[in-house]
Amino acid sequence: MYKAIFFDLDGTLTESGEGITKSVQYALEKLGVSAPELEPLKVFVGPPLLEQFMKYAGFDKETAQKGIEYYRERYSEKGMYENTVYPGVENTLAELKRRGYRMAVASAKPTFYVTQIMDHFNLSRYFEVIAGTDLNGPKVTKSQVIEEALERMSLSDHRDQVIMVGDREHDILGARRCGIQCVAVSYGYGSREELEKAQPLQIVASADELLNFFRLTPLHRQNIFQIVWRELYPAGIHYLIGQILGSAVLLWLAGHVGNAQERYYSYTLVITGLTGVLVMFPAVYFYRKDRIGRLIGGLTSVEEQRLSIPEMLLLLAAGAGFAQYANVLVAILQNWISSSYGETMTKITSGKSLFMMIFWMGIIAPVAEEMIFRWLIYLRLRDHFSVLVSAVISAAFFGIYHGNVLQAVYAFVLGGIFAWFLEMGGNKWTSVLMHIGANTWILIFSEYAQTLVEKAGAGSLLMIYGVFAAAMIGGYQYFARRGEKRGYRAV
Numbered sequence: 001m002y003k004a005i006f007f008d009l010d011g012t013l014t015e016s017g018e019g020i021t022k023s024v025q026y027a028l029e030k031l032g033v034s035a036p037e038l039e040p041l042k043v044f045v046g047p048p049l050l051e052q053f054m055k056y057a058g059f060d061k062e063t064a065q066k067g068i069e070y071y072r073e074r075y076s077e078k079g080m081y082e083n084t085v086y087p088g089v090e091n092t093l094a095e096l097k098r099r100g101y102r103m104a105v106a107s108a109k110p111t112f113y114v115t116q117i118m119d120h121f122n123l124s125r126y127f128e129v130i131a132g133t134d135l136n137g138p139k140v141t142k143s144q145v146i147e148e149a150l151e152r153m154s155l156s157d158h159r160d161q162v163i164m165v166g167d168r169e170h171d172i173l174g175a176r177r178c179g180i181q182c183v184a185v186s187y188g189y190g191s192r193e194e195l196e197k198a199q200p201l202q203i204v205a206s207a208d209e210l211l212n213f214f215r216l217t218p219l220h221r222q223n224i225f226q227i228v229w230r231e232l233y234p235a236g237i238h239y240l241i242g243q244i245l246g247s248a249v250l251l252w253l254a255g256h257v258g259n260a261q262e263r264y265y266s267y268t269l270v271i272t273g274l275t276g277v278l279v280m281f282p283a284v285y286f287y288r289k290d291r292i293g294r295l296i297g298g299l300t301s302v303e304e305q306r307l308s309i310p311e312m313l314l315l316l317a318a319g320a321g322f323a324q325y326a327n328v329l330v331a332i333l334q335n336w337i338s339s340s341y342g343e344t345m346t347k348i349t350s351g352k353s354l355f356m357m358i359f360w361m362g363i364i365a366p367v368a369e370e371m372i373f374r375w376l377i378y379l380r381l382r383d384h385f386s387v388l389v390s391a392v393i394s395a396a397f398f399g400i401y402h403g404n405v406l407q408a409v410y411a412f413v414l415g416g417i418f419a420w421f422l423e424m425g426g427n428k429w430t431s432v433l434m435h436i437g438a439n440t441w442i443l444i445f446s447e448y449a450q451t452l453v454e455k456a457g458a459g460s461l462l463m464i465y466g467v468f469a470a471a472m473i474g475g476y477q478y479f480a481r482r483g484e485k486r487g488y489r490a491v
Helices: 017-030 037-043 049-055 061-077 089-098 111-120 142-152 169-177 192-198 205-215 226-255 260-299 309-333 340-350 354-382 387-401 404-426 429-456 459-486
Strands: 006-007 102-110 127-133 164-165 181-186 202-204
Touching: 017 037, 037 049, 049 169, 089 102, 089 205, 089 260, 102 111, 102 142, 111 127, 127 142, 142 169, 164 169, 169 181, 169 192, 169 429, 181 205, 192 202, 202 205, 202 404, 226 260, 226 354, 260 340, 260 354, 309 404, 309 429, 309 459, 354 387, 354 404, 354 429, 387 404, 404 459, 429 459
Parallel strands: 006 102, 006 164, 102 127, 164 181, 181 202
Antiparallel strands: none
């Protein structure tokens, strides 16, 4: 859970554009540069002045330093007071302090000016630390200021407990360099495009929205009815979209061709794929909302673990291996369980190219199903329960959703495995890659297994099983070690 909040000053706490732009205009005129209207000079609000004078006006470092001196002539006398506190800011600060948050100001403006402005508006009382840049010293970047604030508040080793609030991309990027997240305010001087490109944790439009961001109820405090509903509706969305598409196609067939029920099977593959595509949009939306809640509630870490290309290949191979061995289990169960699953799949895949089946069943369907059953259902269960309980329950949902006993057993086994790898891997694409590997391999194997035996003999199958056994064991050991080192989820 976040315990400390670092605030930018200009464009976040105070609307300081008038004083800054007029002082920049004054400096440019003193340097003999024809100064434009004030509006274009708002690019100077927020970033370090030296950087902006060099970037905006094309000055060399020496001229830019001279520009800063002229800027300070006017700013010290008039500019810093041509300034107002944004509506709702003081109320937000007071409420955050009441709720026990530790707060600091981390501004690219020199500390001398920051302190005077904060005192002038009677805002200093809300902050434990006020940090800015040096007037003429080495500390000139946002990340340096943030690092100073972290050190002064003894938070250097607790960066997951700290979040930045700012209005420009340099706030977001500076925070990221220091290993902390950033919430961006769109009411300041950064454009929406600039903020979105920098990818903050969240963008809020007002001080009230910012307060609401920190008021979000931690997920582990939800009551039982909220928990149950939260688990069930993602699968409901998937089911509803599938039923709407399927019914629409069936009705169309009934009105245009005879034997609509049989013809329906030829469209099932595409219907399933399109269902998956449509499901992705709400799934990603809800996952992102969940992640924000987990970050605020302290239920996950700030950064996802990266996956290297060899790790991705290992996941694909391990997924294929687990699917191959799970198929053996299903084949054994067929001796005791009567099922029409095989016949149904034959109708669905008959006449379809392998490429088409891999695209819809090997890629699109796994991505959509992982978004629903692991990114949403499993991770939501993990907000309240252990890995084992969450994996078993989500796998049971996954199995039941497939609608027949044989496929339910297959999906239950693989669903539990996918959930475990997602947990240990610390990256949301871990289970997706395994699922893609599983589905794609089964499609390829079903197509070419007989040909392989005829040409290479039964020994080739033993070799395949051996390779997959190594991938399964190796994948398990590798990601188990990775999970142990990480210690908590990062998805």
